[in-house]
Amino acid sequence: MRSRPTPALGALGANYNEQLTWINHTDLQQLNARWIRGFIDMHQIDPGNVLEDRNIQALFKAIDAGYNTILSFKWNYSERNFPAIGTAAHSTELQCLDAVLRVVLNKVNILVIGNEPFIEVQAGHADERLNIFYETVAEAVIKFREGNANQGFTTPKLYMGAFNRLDLPIKRTPAIERMLRFIASRPELEGVDLHPHMPTLEGHKAMLDFVLSRIRPDQRFLATEFSLVWHWKKHLGDPVSGYFCSKYGFPAGTKVHQVISTAMRDPWPYTQWVDLLSHEPWYIHCRGFLVNAMAMYRATGRLEVATYGLCPMRLRKAPLPVDGNPWMLNSLYAPSTVQPRPDGSRHENFPWAEEFRMVQRG
Template structure:
């Protein structure tokens, strides 16, 4: 089980929790990496939820430019093995004996192969509905999940010129899901989303349409959001926009959040003389180059220390200490029911080394084998930037 000792900041956080504030459940997000779910690690981490997604368009539809969507890859659905460890995650017991609950998102990537949103009443729309229904029936996924999210960042994955078709499609999918739930006696909640950076892209037609449907369609239980910020002061912006400006009172969940955009701004910064002297790196080493060295060391079984990793960020004037707690505080203020965060990062073979323009997703994971290697028991080493806050929130909530 995780070390339940709390650092000073964590003790202060725990003691300041107001019993009248909204309860928040925390869980582990795996995105498409659901084949990598390790039940032992889930139990060790103590999470209450597990979230993953699949790309329906890319994996399960036949498409050509000439014919459009012309078929469902039913055999691919039947043989889709990554869904098995995802469903098995439900068998993981939390500390209080309750089972982990599952959130599943359908990634509907209409920009995939320039597919576009199928027109109302078209064969392509019928085939998309058929593929989604078959997938929910396969391994009886619809029975196992507690939450189904229809869509994953549609504002980035849907052509803006298809907004009218997308509105029709999403409402039709909502109706179909309702019918499937009744027919198969499924009891999961239905959310739509997930919307990212809504306060920054207020004029995005697809995003606004999702907000409108979330607010007005009584068959929708709530909205899923993603929050990847570059300024710690912006954490509340999306939540305030949704709750106050848009007037959405339904349940909110947040299945992805991080300060990755802030990390990205500084990936090409010099480590500085104090760091390079202390840890023995060349004078002009930059942050992304140092992280590449950490990946190589982790792969070779001689990882850098947690102390070095922590020093590399927490000594920088731009790094917002305790940012994880800031997210949680905002979630509670604006009544977010569930938040899932990327749990782990594996050593990759072959290594995916960074350059100065790479997104620094590898920094985020609280269990971080990719950058910090592994314990003797096989669990990834803990990320000191995240793990104290992560484990504290799990304990308190």
């Protein structure tokens, strides 16, 4: 099946990260979502059996069902060195990339070269070694697409990234600047992918202003992950509201991360989860975030697609430490803190699922 033309700019879809096997078409229909994003770990792919990969199979089922798709390629170099050009290790990377491209290039609407390059790297290696590696794989993707244009392959849009925390001047390194210059220099690249996980909306704007000023005016951006997760994290050590403690029998002064851990160990009714969230000022005062962030992105006139996290950490039982990352507060469907409905389906998360639909209607 050929990839479909992408619809109007500014779409909002659902992000599954590396868990494409969790795609649930009923969930997507209830949210009115027509876009799906996920990534594959290129070091976990068997190049001789790409079609046997369960994430690829799940993605293709979604494509056959009519969904538009964004696929990101992740190269995890957090525990290994980047291979030098011309070495056997580098050739192995390109051979695997070639095998994956032969399977996915005529299917997906948008392909992203990279997942979070500046995080998925050894300490001290986010320098020209990173740039050289990603430039070579980008050139290989461009060359493959052009070389197979007359052999039944369609031409999905190509993006590169994703970038993190560029609201912070300290993160705007020479390697970041070089990658942005590379993206701007290549007419085959539609633009950049961003992961604006920020503590404030002002941070989202600062990152947008920085990045968009460094790429071509005709280029656009994706926001395949975005959230206020670092804002939530700052409050995990706060005491839970007196209202909640009194109503549900928790000792006064119980911390936010402690009650969430309790819920993961023994999930609550949905009403109790909403009671917790709706009585925490640091959470409920951010109501409207999804609507406001999308309005900001769309106002640039350069947003292609944004995707928001749909799948929480399922069946997690490990406690949430005070310095943990509370992704369960972001997701569109209630996480493992909440009992399923009698029919086994999951509750929507408060208030993000309804905001997601509001953006779709807007």
